[in-house]
Amino acid sequence: MINKQIYTFSSQQADFAVCEKSIKKHSKTFYFAFSQLPKEQAQSIFAIYAFCRTADDIVDLTKNSDELARLYEKLEAFEQGEIPDEPIFRALAVVFDHYEMEIQPFYDMLNGQAKDLEFKQPNTLADLQEYAYYVAGSVGLMLLPILSKHAPEIQEPAKKLGEAMQITNILRDIGEDYRMGRIYLPKEMMAQFHVCNADLGADRPNSQLIELWEYLAQIAEQAYDESLDMLPLIEPAARKPLYLAAVVYREILTEIRTHQYQMLTKRQAVGRIRKLELFHQATKELHQLTAGGANV
Known part of the structure; x- marks a missing residue:
């Protein structure tokens, strides 16, 4: 344990490189987007991602509650100013x-992983949305101070974006999660749409599962729309x-819909060419979305 006061962006470049390697390997979407930030902002995002990834790997790969508890203890030490001598925590100290x-959002995320x-x-x-906050909405709150000087004013849309992304993950990974023994679709909704557990293990979704999928997808899409309210208060370089x-x-x-809802046997992803198309579209759309707020 070392006092965090000695850490700076320039002194911890090797630690930030470790964090960047993690996001580059595990999340091409986030890396594609956030690597375009100014260097110190991007490195800060990478450090937070690496912390979250560490917790996620404990749950998905080692499934070790003791290991997650140790990470929680390290975070408690970090909060007290005693920095664990590890690349991620040294980077987070900066x-x-x-x-x-x-x-608090860091603790919330770990509590979500414990679930x-x-x-x-x-x-x-409501249970699903609560879970989505703990594992993803919390991450939105972690990132917000890096992206805006008005973080306290836009916490709700930041949480909505994280929650929308988590519901998207769930809708993308229905088949994969089912094979791991996890069903994130709420019991009440499965009953309402006449979907049974066995339907999730089929080669192709039936019409009832597609209807349930679309219901949740529209909830996620509404949350994406509502999250955009924060854009005028995001730093211009981060928008x-x-x-x-x-x-x-x-x-x-959209990819899942385009591929006839093949989410039970295959994980759908956005290809690089499409990402580049979206990149150019985003440039045009942002001006309209932030009109009147660009100088906030």
Whole structure:
């Protein structure tokens, strides 16, 4: 453990490189979007991503509650100013010194990951949305101080964006999650749409599952729309990367529709050519979305 005061962006370049390697490997969408930020902002995003990825890997790969508890303890030490001597925490020390960061969303994300270790299928849509906050809406709050000087004013749309992305993940990974013994579709909604567990293990979705999928997809798409309210209060240099991340992630839903809802046996993704097309579209759309707020 070392006092975090000694850490700077320039002194911890090797640590930030470790974080960048993690996001570049595991999330091409986020890397594509956020690597366009000014260097220190991008590095800060990469550090937060690497922390979240560490927790995610504990849950999905090692499934070790003791290991997740140790990460929680390291975060507690970090909060007290005793920085674990590891690349991710050294990088985060720089981020917390440079921006007006809040620690609670980091704890919320770990609590969300703990829910997956003791997985229970959500009963209601409200349960699903609560889970989506803990594992993803919380991440929106982590990133916000890096992207805006008005973070306290736009927490709700930031949470909505994270939650929309998480519901998108769930809709993309229905078959994969089912094979891992997880069903994130709420029990009440499955009953309402006459979808049974066995339907999730089929080669192709039936009409009832597609109707349920579309119902949740429209909830996610509404959340994407509402999250855009924060764009005028995002730093000008960060607007395009943030908007691009949202647009590309939302496009996953379009890809699934285009491929006749093949989400039970194949993970759909947005190809690089389409990402580049969206990049150019985003440039044109942003001016309209932030009109009147560009100088906030």
